[in-house]
Amino acid sequence: MQSQVNRHFKIAFLNLNDGPHGEYGALLAAAVAQQPDAEVLVIAPDSLLKGARAGAHLEGMATHAIRFDGKMNKVKSLIEVWRILRAFRPDVIHDPVGSGIGAMLPLRPFLPGLAPLVVTEHNPVVHPGLSGRHHGPARALTRRTAALIHVHGPQAYAEMRGFGMPDDRLAIIRHGAFDEYGVAARYFDRSGSKQILIFGGLRPNKGIDMLPEIFAKVRAHHPDATLLVTGERLKRIDSAMAEAMDKALDKLATMEGCTLSNARVPEEDIARLFGSCGLCLLPYHTATQSGVAMIAMTTGAPLVATRVGDLPDVIEHGRTGLLAEPNAEAIADEIIRAFDDHEATKARAEAALSFAAEECAWPVIGRQMVAAYTRLLSKGSGEDGEK
Incomplete structure (x- = not known):
């Protein structure tokens, strides 16, 4: 019988982004570091390490700060990253940010020479409307160089299989929950609330173009319903899709009961927004998985979402939320259903x-x-290893 592989791991998390995917990477690194026999080093932008949320989770862990502002700093930082990795001698290099971030692409072809490369691929297929020349080549490069690609659900897994990725180079592990928001959200009261919350970056795949029609229909049945759209509009968007989205936002700005906030939500406001809303709405045209859904679940915010991507993997229709086909009429019907029966909606959120x-x-x-x-x-x- 073959002996088992030594389970003491040295994992280098190459977390070269300070946005939401960077914060996700910090949470994942902290979770791995809590496991027996796992030695973790996190290489990340200084801005991420100093951020309140990521910094709290990485406190006491081995980290190395880098800078990515300006072309020369990027070149110097990539050289520094290479030096750090060679000195650390990891058993695994994990890029938790995925192909959508271009900062580390020049390094990616060379990383397998140091250790097997694991990549968390948040979006195997580029969201419609996103511009940026690196998106397609970056994903192709990931599929060539990663020893293992981690996705969040069965739909993303099927997409990777469609690109020719074999089973033994894929792992399905769900997006983690956001417990810290859940604890803070308990201090807010949502009883009787009919506020519909749209949260997160505004981009075409998120169904912003359907919101005026959805909200008008909901208001016809529940005149006291309100809509809060909060999140920063992405700047690099296909012009035709951007025009449709902006037209919808302009229409919403004129509708009674609707509030728009085109800005990234401050960290300290997130628990309040989810803790006091009547429901969180994900009216997406396309999706992979959603960190927004996980925030809603952990804060007790009722969920209405579309039946796309891997959202049905975590939102079971009628039990943990309500799902609709991705059209305005179907979405509005499920919101009305949620507002019509408060007790059933509360039970689904629980x-x-x-x-x-x-x-x-x-x-x-x-x-x-x-x-x-x-x-x-x-x-x-x-060797056989752990099954």
């Missing part, structure tokens, strides 16, 4: 909270990620 705590807690995610590393290294050494 079921979602339990699901997130049991299936998507970060300790669970950390264990699953380490098991994926074990299988990867076992395969590389020709």
Whole structure:
């Protein structure tokens, strides 16, 4: 019988972004670091490490700050990253940010020479309307160089298989929950609220173009319903899709009961927004998985979403939320259903909270990620490893 691979891992998290995906990477790194025999180094922008949320999770961990402002700093930082990795001698290099961030692409072809490369691919297929020349080539490069690609659900897995990725180079591990928001949200009262919350970056795939029609229909049945659209509009968007989205935003600005905020939400406001809304709406045309859904679940905010991507993997229609086809009429009908029956809506939110705590807690995610590393290294050494 073959011996098992040594389970003491040295994992370098190459977390070269300070946006939402960078924060996700910090949470994932912290979860992995809590597992037995896992030694973690996080290489990340100084701005991320100093941020209140990521910094709190990475406190006490081995980190190395880098700078990415200006072309020369980027070149120097990539050289520095290479030096740090060679000195650390990791068993695994994990890029939790994915192909959508171009900062580390010049390094990616060379990383497998140091250690097997694991990439968390948040969006195997580029969201419609996003511009940027690197998007397609970046994903193709990921598929060529990554020893293991981590996706968040079965739909993303199927998309990767469609690109020719074999089973043994794929791992499905869900997005983790956001417990800290859940604790803070308990101090706010949502009883009787009919506020519809749209949260997160505004881009064409998120169904912003449908909101005027959705909101008008909901108001016809519930005149006291309100809509809060909060999040920063993405700047690099296909011009035709941007025009349709901006037209909808202009229309919403004239509608009674609607409030728009074109800015990234301050960290300290997130728990209040989710803790006091009547429901969180994800009217997406397309999606992979959604960090917004996980915030809603952990804060007890009722969910209405579209039946696209991997949203149905975490939102079970009628049990943990309500799902609709991605058209304005169907979405509005489910919002009306949620507002018509407060007790049923509350019960679904409570079921979602339990699901997130049991299936998507970060300790669970950390264990699953380490098991994926074990299988990867076992395969590389020709040993059986952990099943």
